[in-house]
Amino acid sequence: MEKTEVLATLEKIFSEVLKCPDIKLDYSMTTKDVDGWDSITNMMIISDVEKHYGIHLKLREIIKMKNVGGLCDVIMERAE
Amino acid sequence: MEFEKNITLPLLRSLTANETNNALCIEGRFYTYRELATAIAKIRRKLHKVAETHIGLVANNDLETYASIFALWLEGKCYVPLHPGQPLQRCMDIIGQVGIHVVLDSSEATRYHEQNVMMTAQMEGDTPTMDAPKPCTDEETAYILFTSGSTGRPKGVPISRGNLAAFVDAFYQLGFRLNASDRCLQMFDLTFDLSVQSYLLPLLNGACAYTVDPEMIKYQAVFELLDEYHLTFALMVPSVIHYLRPYMDEIQVDEMRYSLFCGEALNMSDTDQWSRCVPNAEIWNVYGPTECTIYCTAYQYKRGKENKGANGIMGIGRAMSGVKTVIADDNGNICKAGEKGELCLAGNQLTQGYWKNDEKNHEAFFHIQGERYYKTGDICQMDKDGDILYAGRKDSQVKIQGYRIELSEIECVARKFYDDKRAVVALPIYDEARNCTIHLVVEDLDKGKANALTDYLKNFLPAYMMPTEIHYMEHFPLNVNNKIDRKKIALSIK
Numbered sequence A: 001m002e003k004t005e006v007l008a009t010l011e012k013i014f015s016e017v018l019k020c021p022d023i024k025l026d027y028s029m030t031t032k033d034v035d036g037w038d039s040i041t042n043m044m045i046i047s048d049v050e051k052h053y054g055i056h057l058k059l060r061e062i063i064k065m066k067n068v069g070g071l072c073d074v075i076m077e078r079a080e
Numbered sequence B: 001m002e003f004e005k006n007i008t009l010p011l012l013r014s015l016t017a018n019e020t021n022n023a024l025c026i027e028g029r030f031y032t033y034r035e036l037a038t039a040i041a042k043i044r045r046k047l048h049k050v051a052e053t054h055i056g057l058v059a060n061n062d063l064e065t066y067a068s069i070f071a072l073w074l075e076g077k078c079y080v081p082l083h084p085g086q087p088l089q090r091c092m093d094i095i096g097q098v099g100i101h102v103v104l105d106s107s108e109a110t111r112y113h114e115q116n117v118m119m120t121a122q123m124e125g126d127t128p129t130m131d132a133p134k135p136c137t138d139e140e141t142a143y144i145l146f147t148s149g150s151t152g153r154p155k156g157v158p159i160s161r162g163n164l165a166a167f168v169d170a171f172y173q174l175g176f177r178l179n180a181s182d183r184c185l186q187m188f189d190l191t192f193d194l195s196v197q198s199y200l201l202p203l204l205n206g207a208c209a210y211t212v213d214p215e216m217i218k219y220q221a222v223f224e225l226l227d228e229y230h231l232t233f234a235l236m237v238p239s240v241i242h243y244l245r246p247y248m249d250e251i252q253v254d255e256m257r258y259s260l261f262c263g264e265a266l267n268m269s270d271t272d273q274w275s276r277c278v279p280n281a282e283i284w285n286v287y288g289p290t291e292c293t294i295y296c297t298a299y300q301y302k303r304g305k306e307n308k309g310a311n312g313i314m315g316i317g318r319a320m321s322g323v324k325t326v327i328a329d330d331n332g333n334i335c336k337a338g339e340k341g342e343l344c345l346a347g348n349q350l351t352q353g354y355w356k357n358d359e360k361n362h363e364a365f366f367h368i369q370g371e372r373y374y375k376t377g378d379i380c381q382m383d384k385d386g387d388i389l390y391a392g393r394k395d396s397q398v399k400i401q402g403y404r405i406e407l408s409e410i411e412c413v414a415r416k417f418y419d420d421k422r423a424v425v426a427l428p429i430y431d432e433a434r435n436c437t438i439h440l441v442v443e444d445l446d447k448g449k450a451n452a453l454t455d456y457l458k459n460f461l462p463a464y465m466m467p468t469e470i471h472y473m474e475h476f477p478l479n480v481n482n483k484i485d486r487k488k489i490a491l492s493i494k
Helices: A003-018 A039-053 A059-064 A068-078 B002-017 B033-047 B063-074 B088-098 B161-173 B194-204 B218-229 B238-250 B268-277 B358-364 B407-417 B447-458 B486-493
Strands: B022-026 B029-032 B054-058 B078-082 B102-105 B116-119 B141-147 B155-160 B183-186 B208-211 B233-236 B258-261 B282-287 B297-300 B323-328 B341-347 B365-368 B371-382 B388-393 B397-400 B403-406 B424-430 B436-443 B469-473
Touching (some): A003 A039, A003 A068, A039 B218, A039 B238, A059 A068, B002 B063, B002 B161, B002 B194, B022 B033, B022 B063, B029 B033, B054 B063, B054 B088, B063 B078, B063 B102, B078 B088, B183 B194, B183 B218, B194 B208, B218 B233, B218 B238, B233 B238, B238 B268, B268 B282, B323 B371, B358 B365, B358 B371, B397 B436, B407 B424, B407 B436, B407 B447, B424 B486, B436 B486, B469 B486
Parallel strands (some): B054 B078, B054 B102, B078 B141, B102 B116, B183 B233, B233 B258, B258 B282, B436 B469
Antiparallel strands (some): B022 B029, B282 B297, B341 B371, B365 B371, B371 B388, B397 B403, B424 B436
């Protein structure tokens, strides 16, 4: 799995959850940089990510993800 | 003077007796009581030549902002928090309503160009010693907080030094005790009055207050603090444990002594699960509108016993010391036990009235046998033991993550976009997990203006009031009374 692939999947998930078609993400983006990414939508995004990759993320892993890149890294670690 | 007795003197004692102890933990960095005192002293010196009483305070998450609060109180002045993340328009409205000319700002650069801005981070001073507090009566204002207003503009709630002193006394009368070894959560924006209990009580007692990084997702930031620092006292909004529910098996804070909830309905089931995460803590559900200083009723959760509640929502208990509660019907008559009515509050914590708003004061306050009561808009009933059970709202106000939102404020702003030529409704939509989001529905076929409407709303509404989705409908359905049928609209957009 390539990091770029994961980013593309995340863009799809974010687009759906945030109801914002064709969202473009980069690794450095945080909740500040993405409209509508807050507590509620974050839960929905994590849930979709877990379903898509068949993984279960622990809270301690989730809080370590400071940005989109961090989320990609955790996915790549766990989804092997 | 009660403020002097309950707040000023204990604060000054705390600042000198605990010099080397930690007072604040902000984004991983600790500040001692000496550092806090030094910052307070330098800001006080600059405030000596300021004549104004009501001072704007940019609500940043840093030492200077907290020091400013105390500096203002010691100078006999009052703070009016201005949220750095809220639209400038909204903050300027607040400045206009109060008549603010001076703003304290700890940022590097300010966005207030028409006021006298004092940049607190640039002030110099390296001594914690300061003059005696300026004499001031309990009637003077301690802070003015603005809450969502149903007419489209936020309304100001002034809380006096006397109100705040009464709250501090009532807090201790519940049996809560804090000391220098306590580590306390402060998770709230300074524009939210729950922040006041969260920063003030620890600092009056030599404890350390741990603040939450405003850039982080709240429930994650809270977990990080609880887990890393093993906090001993936490006042939280219920939605935090609601979001943490799937992860509760990872949470264990044996050191927690007090876990308080306030700001929105507390789910009984979430609390049962949470009680295992904090096995040694007293768990309390506390309630109160901003108008009655922070919180004014309290209920203690009991493990392994049946807890008071209705529809899965925990009861809000009884009046704290100095507070009076009454459940009244539409005619102002007191309801019997078990009868639902509007909860009304009186006593020492009650605000003197909304800021320069006779109309709202006339609507919201009334007298029962010479005592002044405030109509909360919360529908409740008292059980035979005198405990209050919460049943819902009387009007169109919702709470999301503890934030008070008047749906009509959102509707007012949206209608202005259309020059009042279109009808709009703002609806709270609940998902299966009971998370609430706001949806805006416009009576129009033209979806092309959606982006412009969103941008317009962003200029007036804080982020937590922004609708998550905008829908369009050709004609709003009407009910039998010829009023817009909100229930039908809600069903059709789900």
